[in-house]
Amino acid sequence: MSLRLSYFAAKDWVYVNGLDSAPPGSKIWLMRNSGGTASARSSGFPGFDKDEVLVAVRGLVGSLDWDAVAAMARVPARPGRPPGMTAASWRADPATSRAGAQPWTAAYAEGLSDLVAFKIPEPTRLLVDHREPLEMVERLGRVTNLVVEVQSLDTGDFLVPGALVVERKTVADFVTSIIDDDKRLFTQAARLSVAPERAVVVVEGSFADQQRMTLEQVTGALSYLEVILRVPVLNTVSLAHTAHAIARMVRHAAHGLGYDLPIREPGPKDAPSAALHVVAGIPGVSTRLAKTLLAHFGTVRALAQADVKELLAVDGIGPQKARAIVAAFTTKIA
Numbered sequence: 001m002s003l004r005l006s007y008f009a010a011k012d013w014v015y016v017n018g019l020d021s022a023p024p025g026s027k028i029w030l031m032r033n034s035g036g037t038a039s040a041r042s043s044g045f046p047g048f049d050k051d052e053v054l055v056a057v058r059g060l061v062g063s064l065d066w067d068a069v070a071a072m073a074r075v076p077a078r079p080g081r082p083p084g085m086t087a088a089s090w091r092a093d094p095a096t097s098r099a100g101a102q103p104w105t106a107a108y109a110e111g112l113s114d115l116v117a118f119k120i121p122e123p124t125r126l127l128v129d130h131r132e133p134l135e136m137v138e139r140l141g142r143v144t145n146l147v148v149e150v151q152s153l154d155t156g157d158f159l160v161p162g163a164l165v166v167e168r169k170t171v172a173d174f175v176t177s178i179i180d181d182d183k184r185l186f187t188q189a190a191r192l193s194v195a196p197e198r199a200v201v202v203v204e205g206s207f208a209d210q211q212r213m214t215l216e217q218v219t220g221a222l223s224y225l226e227v228i229l230r231v232p233v234l235n236t237v238s239l240a241h242t243a244h245a246i247a248r249m250v251r252h253a254a255h256g257l258g259y260d261l262p263i264r265e266p267g268p269k270d271a272p273s274a275a276l277h278v279v280a281g282i283p284g285v286s287t288r289l290a291k292t293l294l295a296h297f298g299t300v301r302a303l304a305q306a307d308v309k310e311l312l313a314v315d316g317i318g319p320q321k322a323r324a325i326v327a328a329f330t331t332k333i334a
Contacts, residue, residue, distance in 0.1 A: 003060050005030075005073035014038070014073040016053060028053055032066040035258040036119050036251075055266055063257070065248075067118065118247050120145035121255045126246075127151050127159040132168070139243040146250065155191045156199070158246055164253035165197040166246060171205035175212050178221055185221070193229040198253055201225060201233045204242050275300050282328045284321055292316060293325075304329040 004017045008029070016028040026045035030053075033039040038057060040050040058064050061072045125147045128137055132150075141148045156165035167188055169177065177185035192199035207218050225231045236242045251258075267277040278300055279290035296314045297303040303325075311322035 003056050005057070005060070005069065007070055007073035012070075014069055016040075016057065019053065019056060021047065021049075021052065030057065030069060032070075035121065036066050037064045037258055038066050038069045052266065065257075115139055115142040115243060115247055118143050118244075120247075120251050121258065123147055124160065124250060124254045125149060126250055127153060127161070129153040129157040132157055133239065136239060136243055139240065140247060143247045146247065155188075155195055158250075159197065160250055160254055161197070163197055164200070164249060165192060165195050166200050166202055166249065167192055168202045168204065168242060168246075171203060171207055171210055174203050174221075175210050178217075179212060186224075189225055189229050189231055192231050199231050200249065201231055202236055202242055202245065203233060204236045204239065206237070279303065282325055284324055289316055 003019060006015045006017065007013075008015060012032060014030040016030060019028060022028060022042075022045055026042060026048075028040065028042045028045065028048070030038040030040055038054065040053040040057075042048040042050075042053075054064060057069060061069050063069075120143060123145045126140060126149070128140065128148055128150050130150050130152050137148060137150060140146060153159055157168045158164075158166040169185075174185065177183070177188070189201065192201070207213075207215075213221075222233055225233050234245060236245055268274050275294060276287070276290050279285060279293055280287045282290075285293070293303055293314060294300070297306060306326070308319070308322045308326055311317050311325055312319065317325075
């Protein structure tokens, strides 16, 4: 399968091409649903399975977040290798690589900052330190359901009470806060590490643009934050990118992904294999034992209705495993 996404601006749709199971002439497209994730639609595809499409899209993009899917779809398709160019040169050429098609620059990040279309599911307070730029406050204020309040914060620059605290630094400020005598970065980071909220440090800009710290020193500082204090560091390319990242972190911290991730790989489509897939998913039940259980009981339904005594009659089933199988089929999920 060579899945390809293409953006259709007139309807804000993303067309999906290259799905192996799709018959010739069929159309598959993605739309933004009310939760801000992608939903699948199709025409001319009798066996259309939206879950198959969404799993394939998540595998390509990394998530089903609509902004991420649409951004991937807007990237121009990589051109084919020109005659006379070696495969190695073609892969290394920024003009033909996918990375070259969407450079991580401030100009590209500006295209991510259409925060008017970015939605938080429910009204959510974001406290912003009064020393943050007015431009940042204005950008975040465009996000639907994000209630921005400017205050003086003791810890961090952005705070979702009880959920998230973010310390934002430009690269220049990051370097200065390490080199200056007060070494305030380490004091700030120590406070972040004991904050009740999930803490993140955002460093804005490129470390290559500063000359005051060596590569080894920068690496050491980042390692200290990540490994010793366990405060993750997110590097952004510009203020616009930072605003976009903060809006996304707020949504994730306060409301999660907005959808449930699959706990298992997609199962087979035919009924006998699907039944085996179900039974083999019980903890402690191997594929071989699942086959034995289905051969004994005949169906998953009959197995699910069996008690411990009946299960003990199956070769390879002891009391502990029998109780585990009964529990798997009878435990109530809140």
